[in-house]
Amino acid sequence: MSRLLLIEGERWVEQARNGNQEAFGKLTEAYYSRVWRFLLKWVKNRDDAEELAQETFLAAWRALPGYRAGSKFSTWLLGIALNLARNHHNRTVKKRSRDVELDESMYLETPGGHDDEPDRQFERKQAMQALEKAIGRLPDDMREVVTMVKLEGMLLDEVASVLGIPAGTVKSRLSRAKSKLLEDVAPYL
Incomplete structure (x- = not known):
């Protein structure tokens, strides 16, 4: 803005x-x-x-x-x-999936803007789907923080204000969520 x-x-x-x-x-x-x-x-x-x-x-x-x-x-x-x-x-009451939808175009294009070989694209798509599912499996408090910081681009202080918790708690939840996500998606990396 x-x-x-x-x-x-x-x-x-x-x-x-x-x-x-x-x-x-x-x-x-x-x-x-x-x-x-x-x-x-x-x-x-x-x-x-x-x-x-x-x-x-x-x-x-x-x-x-x-x-x-x-x-x-x-x-x-x-x-x-x-x-x-x-x-x-x-x-x-959780009728719908908790899976988070990521922007596929972010993951399918290479940094230069050119598409890789189809095998590499397929691998990236599988990793993205694994990440979406892993985010959906996070406890609500961690999923909220990951979504706001990493997907929305909000600052830690903003997230803390929205959630009504200290910034240190946001940082801690984010750190724990990253560790858990890395565990879940490691086979795809």
Whole structure:
């Protein structure tokens, strides 16, 4: 997000806190795709992610008077989204797979942008599928941290804020998750 948009966003947040629906609409436009992508990684279903994204902004509008101006709006918003995703997960009682879907194009292309031989592509695809399954088997607390840090690109402090835990705990969970994932995917490396 650009510096100008961050400044505008802060202004929109303040206006929205004072009941300005138009300003909240601008915040929704600015953050909707990020929230939707974040939720899609949790619920693995586009329609559910869409519904939860809408619920996230509705809940944010209702909770906006309690938003602390000192915290980052996007982190606060993703915290709401995460809580809704957890509730959704609990309601569906793990009916769907917990597998995480990774972006296949990241793993099938070589660093130079040229495809390797078909055998090498197949090996990479198998490794990616093994990693997706291994992430899905992680305990919820570790899977959340891996998804936010490694797949969403969030900073440790942001993850700590969203989860309401110390940054050291995030770092510890991430370290344990990496060790476990390495064990699970070692045969494919």
